[in-house]
Amino acid sequence: MKLSAPIYHLKRQAKRLSREEGIPLHAALDRIAATEGFSAWSMLAAKAAAATPANRLFPQFKPGDLVLVGARPGQGKTLMSLELAVEAMKSGSRAAFFSLEYTEKDVLDRLRAIGVEPVEFDKLFEVDCSDAISADYIVKQMAAVPRGTVVVIDYLQLLDQRRENPDLTVQVRALKSFARDKGLIVVFISQVDRSYDPSVKPCPDLSDVRLPNPLDLTLFDKMCFMNNSEVQFRAAS
Template sequence: MRLSAPIYHLKRKAKRLSREQGIPLHDALDRIATAEGFPAWSMLAAKAAAATPANRLFPQFRPGDLVLVGARPGQGKTLMSIELAVEAMKAGHRAAFFSLEYTERDVLNRFRAIGANPAEFDQLFEVDCSDAISADYVVKQMAAAPRGTVVVIDYLQLLDQRRENPDLTVQVRALKSFARDKGLIVVFISQIDRSYDPSIKPCPDLDDVRLPNPFDLKLFDKTCFINDAEVQFRVAS
């Protein structure tokens, strides 16, 4: 199944249609579903839930992996990372989301945006929005995390903001070593430079990652870049 846009974009489109035409939201959702080739929204949602990019990508991750998820704003990099965490928890693993960008409420709202109920994962998921987040902080908080835990860090570039923190390469190397020692999967959300031009290539890549300071991108084992409905996954050579 290939939708014209990610499902959360389609939901936004339906809400806009509902407001503009004064129709119930469920009718607007069904109209969007019809345009995508489904008789009803419920069938589109069920099909999408069974075939998300995260559903396909997560089985390719291995304990110890360092993963980069990159996209321009509004393209779904945060939602993709949360979907990966949900896939881990469906498989019985734990997940943690460290954010220097969002509040806990923001993160939980993004669960709902992908059709997941955070209450289902109450004992498996934790959110940490401390201003002190750094590599050392994450290592300390995750010291007792079991093998297979997915750790999402939102986002890469913000680790480089505080002058008292080591430079970004030092921090990512520390997290890479920690992930391998503990058997964790660490997912970094990343900004993409404004110079990225989707008319030249369908998805950004490592060359488009925004880097205020020099950083060794070869530290990542796997990458996932997103633009519109396009998702490109690569394993480092």
Template sequence: MKLSAPLYHLKRKAKLLSRAENIPLHEALDRVARQEGFSGWSLLAAKVTATAPTEKLFARLAPGDLVLVGARPGQGKTLMSLELAVQAMKSGSRGVFFTLEYTEKDMLDRFRAIGVAREDFAGLFEFDSSDEISSDYIVKRLAGAPRGTLVVVDYLQLLDQKRENPELMVQVRTLQSFARDRGLIFVFISQIDRSYDPLKKPCPDLEDVRLPNPLDLSLFTKTCFLNNGEVQFRAAS
């Protein structure tokens, strides 16, 4: 099923509908999704993400990788990151999802959106939404993680939100060393700056990553950017 308009246009339509009829945004999004033939917005977003070659992308990842997955809201970056964790679990490895954004219910909804039952991966998937998430917290929680574990961090820009946490650059360097030493794969979900204009380029890139605090983006070994169903994957040169 082809969408009547790009995803960002549909989201804008929902925002206008929300304001015009004074209804919650999530209700407006679901209404727009039903007009497109989907039961809800999460399934519509999953449809867009379904075109993303996650199996091929996962096959290009290696232990020690730091992957940056970036997109504007509603483009499927969380679903893609979860799908990468699912691919890891299908291969017999573990998947761990650290988030400062989602609840357990939200994560179950995301599993349903990609057509996967969480119980199918009992013992392989771990969800952590602690308010204490930081590089030190992650390293401690993954002290016994086996080689090949795929770790999703949702999201990059929130790691140093608390003043007591180290600077973002320090935290990413810590996780880089940890990933290399232990043979883990880290996938960082990233915000994209509002200045990104999809009319000027089909997908955002490293120049569009929102960086409220300094960070050397060359620390990431691979990048994946999404917009309107298009996926651009690059390995560091």
């Protein structure tokens, strides 16, 4: 059964219902689950966890891949990237989330939004929200991590916002080389240009990636674009 909205949207609906009607959150969650055809929220959550796009996509990644996850704001690209990290950790690999956008609390709250308690992966998951994040910084921080680690970068367009950092293409090339040498999977969250028109195509593509500074997009091995619960994946030819 396909949900009427992503699970994090349904959770927001339940929280709003809980406030408006003065009922416990668990009761509101169960009521929302009933509208989706489930007897309880736990049943809905189990179904959603077994059928996430990340669950289907992650097996298509291999060590050394550079992956681009692109969408307009509010379409779930951060949550998708976290779900990919969770898939890695479920298989016993490590994951790291580097963010120039969020605080550590924000990241952990988003994990909870997809039904994951951070303590479940306490020894496998690392969050870094330093203002110094750049390709060089990430390479230094990840120098000793094992093969198969998933590194999420939030987000692509912020890597060269500091004048002292190299051009974006230089940084992405450096991370590509590092990923291949170390056997890591590097996932870049990416903004999509405001000119993208969903009435013309259901999902954005590489031509819609917002590029305030030049970047060779052929550096990416895999691409995932999202819009309105639609997810499109393709590998570089």
